[in-house]
Amino acid sequence: MSEAMLDYDDVIAKYEPTLGLEVHVELNTNSKMFCGCATVFGAEPNTQVCPVCLGMPGSLPFVNERAIESTILIGLALNCEIATWCRFARKNYFYPDMPKNFQISQYDEPICFNGYLDVEVETDDGMRTFRVEIERVHMEEDTGKSLHMGGATGRIHGADYSLLDYNRAGIPLVEIVTKMVPGTEKYAPLVAKAYVAELRDILRSLGVSDVKMEQGSLRCDANVSLSPRGSGVLGTRSETKNVNSLRSVERAIRSEMQRHAARLDDGLKVVQETRHFHEDSGITTSGRSKETAEDYRYFPEPDLVPIAPDPAWVEELRATLPERPSVVRARLQKEWNIADKEMASMVNAGVLAVVMETVALGADSTKARSWWVGEIARQANERGVEVIDVGVTPSDVARIVELVAMGELTDKLARQVVDGVIAGEGRPDDVVATRGLKVVSDDGALLLAIATAIASDAAAAEKVRGGNLNAAGALIGLVMKATQGQADAAKVRELLLKELGQ
């Protein structure tokens, strides 16, 4: 049953939105948060488990120091204060995919707090910076996964039985919670999207997470509420869960604003509840109601000792922080001398980092950009994967650019090399070798092909000899055909003209 939606312009005319965003990030540590189990994505179910992450009686957690370090780095990158003393807490609730029936998390003593992140959004008046304040950054463990079998929806209701996979149970999670974000007006959906995108870039630059939304290593819960314009009264919020792409963040917020507004216009109340976003229809549906708030009975985790990060260590970590992605972008845009729009297209395609790497490996920035934004992005798009997952690495692109610059490949041949790399035929040099894609630069071989061409189209040859250089095109075409496109056309032209006395 779809609910009434108010036209977006009307929403903005009558109401002011307030955002709230909770992002869960899986850290890319080699082992889990509280045990030594591996964290490889996609392993056979229940193969990365032990007594600790299965919650076996008698087992005890022990903290992954690397996870603490990663969390502090995140906090520092988000301009947070770092606690000098904090504790884990137990969040108690029963669910089959949570082995201990409590989650080790942090409650009133998060490790990082009071930060902010500035994000840029294109507005009617040009780029504008919105400050998103960060309430807290805290550590917790992920739950297992339930697979509901049978039934139509894959949801628990209507399923015949459920399978449990505990590989994910205990993977380190960092939860980043914003304060309420007012004043975003009609840009609220864009601010939400820009925040998640900027956060993703920061996390990637820190190297602490894979940040793959589609694999769930970055998950966003988007909250929004509306208040009647000028009323100053905060509305009831809804919480849309697990929005799995940047575009969905924007769409989910927009759709919720339209739904809330329609209810408020009809004199109905917005229910405080969890909503699920549907990628296909672009709308949300009701999940579990939060009217009867669950009591998690938090208390300090007695099996773990408090964490007291040494301020000197925190400063050491601060010194290792990479350049902020927004600063990097501004610097590169200047260095590469490109327009806002081109920069934006790279950022939107999610290729900035790989372009940077490619350039760092010696490639010309224009060439590097054109490969990633052009051919490789097109191939990724055809396959429905992210550009960075298509199978081509920055060093591949740098090598291809180099081969073209050395005249060993033409652009056309280079595209075939990219095909080969994507097809898993190896690195560029392997593909060149196995496909035999080298430019024919041997003058003898070319002269032979030219002689054959002259012989087979004597009329054209005669015209060229007579000074009609346009007639050379047909002959060059024959040579290129004979060499299966592996000759450098400019070189062929040069030799041909010389051969015909021009």
Add this chain to the structure above:
Amino acid sequence: MITQNASEMAAAVAAGEITSEALTQAHLSRIAEVDEKVHAFLHVDAEGALAQARAVDAARAKGEKLSPLAGVPLALKDVMVQKGVPTTCGSKILEGWRPPYDATVVTKLKNAGVVILGKTNMDEFAMGSSTENSAYGPTHNPWDLTRIPGGSGGGSSASLAAFEAPLAIGTDTGGSIRQPAAVTGTVGVKPTYGGVSRYGLVAFSSSLDQAGPCARTVLDAALLHEIIGGHDTYDSTSIDAPVPAVVAAAKMRNVKGMRIGVVRELGGEGYQAGVLQRFNESVEVLRGLGAEIIEVSCPHFEYALPAYYLIAPSECSSNLARFDAMRFGLRVGDDRARSAEEVMNLTREAGFGPEVKRRIILGTYALSSGYYDAYYGSAQKVRTLIINDFNAAFAQVDVLISPTSPTTAFKIGEKADDPLAMYLNDIATIPVNLAGNCAMSIPCGLAPEDGLPVGLQIIAPAMADDRLYRVGGALEAAFNEAWGGPLMNMAPSLTGGVR
């Protein structure tokens, strides 16, 4: 042979006077003979024990150096997991569960060549003071089979008093090692919190639980303490420091010049006359040995019991949430139509006994939003006050002493329907768990009115466990001299004949 001390048995094995296999078999035979009456064991692992014993004998034959208790049998409280051996915690909800791993204490015991005979009876999930809360029936006190052996570790202490084992492992959350030791005439030690790894100890109350040694002599307890103690990276709360020199302390037999505090609040009203009589005599013995006796006051101890009954149930309500029929143990009502949640509810309803349910409900309530500060929060403040009391006392004295338990062993069934009366058994032992320091119970005689053992508690500061053994060892030597032998010599035979 089975009436010897563990240290004597180890010496005999090391000297080749007896094989560990024969020693183990002798204890298995004793168990077969008397455990029907005592019911100290929930599971006897004869095969595993004999295999371990033969391994020790083989090591000895090869001339390998043996650890000080190698080849000596031990009884393991059923709250400690041992790989492949059924572990029930005295509860129906874990019936049939075989753990996939060894507790750190078990690993250490195995590495030391200590032979694990089997798993001993206990109050369900260590909640109780009489072992009557076991889902598998009570354990009987070898001194009087109609009486309780204390709890929760009644099986471990009864196995010692019945000569079914010379050593046992207990766990102590509010007195579960010390009170059973007191009422069975044996020795029991609650080490400093963090002194012995809790990895593999099925948690009742994480911030209070502590595993420790049980034996018939102070030296045997010290030898066992040294084996199971020490830092463990698998237990974040374990202390990264060497085990105090408990064996050396047990052998000192000298308390001259030690300052010993008598806690004013632990004695008097509510304590059995014979218990106080034996305690007061012990004070005089210590004075006679050259110790300085000082009366100290710990005014906040009166709040220890209520604080304990908020903290322990709170933690237990969370710790016991994992018993949900999903991955191990009992599963009730899984007819493929019911939801997982319904199966969880039915399993927990059927699998937990009344005392466990009572505490889960208490703890769930105490942690509820709106009540947390008044209950759990206040209890934690009381905990701090009790720690302050101990700190003030230990500024004046080296150790504190008190009766371990207000009474001798009571009749099975006598307090079963009165939880509050049952809780009062631990009034003298609970402050130590709340503060996290260490304590020992040793026998100090038989109460004149009922002829049953009385326990004396010695309390020392955190990581000063050696002081317990120094005082305990000296007192034990003095008592043995006065009694013409160990108290256990006066225990009744369980087989009708002369032991």
